[in-house]
Amino acid sequence: MRNKESHLATWPAISLYVLCIAYCLGIHYWWLGLGSSEKASWVQAVGSVLAIGVTGALGLRQFREARDLQHDASQLEDFRRFAAVRVVTDNLHGLCGSFLRAAKAVRPDTASEFFSNLSPHEFERARVKIERFSYVELPHPVLIITLDFLVWHITRFSEVMRSCKSDVANGNVNASEAIETHCKFAEQINERVLAIMEICDYHLARLPPYVSRADWSLASNDRSEFRA
Numbered sequence: 001m002r003n004k005e006s007h008l009a010t011w012p013a014i015s016l017y018v019l020c021i022a023y024c025l026g027i028h029y030w031w032l033g034l035g036s037s038e039k040a041s042w043v044q045a046v047g048s049v050l051a052i053g054v055t056g057a058l059g060l061r062q063f064r065e066a067r068d069l070q071h072d073a074s075q076l077e078d079f080r081r082f083a084a085v086r087v088v089t090d091n092l093h094g095l096c097g098s099f100l101r102a103a104k105a106v107r108p109d110t111a112s113e114f115f116s117n118l119s120p121h122e123f124e125r126a127r128v129k130i131e132r133f134s135y136v137e138l139p140h141p142v143l144i145i146t147l148d149f150l151v152w153h154i155t156r157f158s159e160v161m162r163s164c165k166s167d168v169a170n171g172n173v174n175a176s177e178a179i180e181t182h183c184k185f186a187e188q189i190n191e192r193v194l195a196i197m198e199i200c201d202y203h204l205a206r207l208p209p210y211v212s213r214a215d216w217s218l219a220s221n222d223r224s225e226f227r228a
Contacts, residue, residue, distance in 0.1 A: 078139035086200035096190040111175035120158035
């Protein structure tokens with residue numbers, strides 16, 4: 001049974017082979033029957049068709065290369081935007097950490113003095129850097145939404161700090177409670193920052209082989225630290 005099936009399977013291949021031989025022989029005898037002028041015309045016609053085909057193939061190849069280059073440039077620009085956001089949020093992450101460490105180390109007897117020396121200046125600097133990004137050009141929709149929430153949290157943090165400073169100075173608000181409130185704000189800011197850093201790290205880890213890390217890596221020499 002298997003031998004019969006194998007023989008049946010070879011018949012289409014044999015038939016195709018015979019048809020190819022017959023076709024080639026037909027072309028051969030047809031070519032021999034042509035005159036010299038007809039042969040020259042056919043050679044010219046075939047050459048023209050081949051020239052058109054080669055020109056089209058070269059044009060298609062150039063088009064694909066240009067398209068790939070444009071795609072690579074666009075992808076590289078996206079990686080640079082992710083890297084820029086990553087540097088700013090890394091700076092803000094360090095700022096939140098130093099603020100929380102300093103605030104949680106404050107003793108109750110020094111809380112008023114600590115809070116009177118607080119300044120949202122470094123947080124506002126980070127907010128200004130974030131606002132410089134063109135949200136339209138950012139390559140990830142979740143990144144845009146999270147950055148917008150982050151800006152709102154930092155703005156609210158600065159406003160509450162300024163209003164609480166006068167209340168603490170006047171004795172209307174307990175300094176320790178005010179510090180605890182601001183620690184919660186800083187933790188919320190840090191949560192947003194970590195979410196953004198995770199998005200950036202996810203995409204930067206998929207750096208294509210044609211891009212060197214020197215093309216997008218940014219030095220974070222401007223790292224801010226909280227100073228009470």
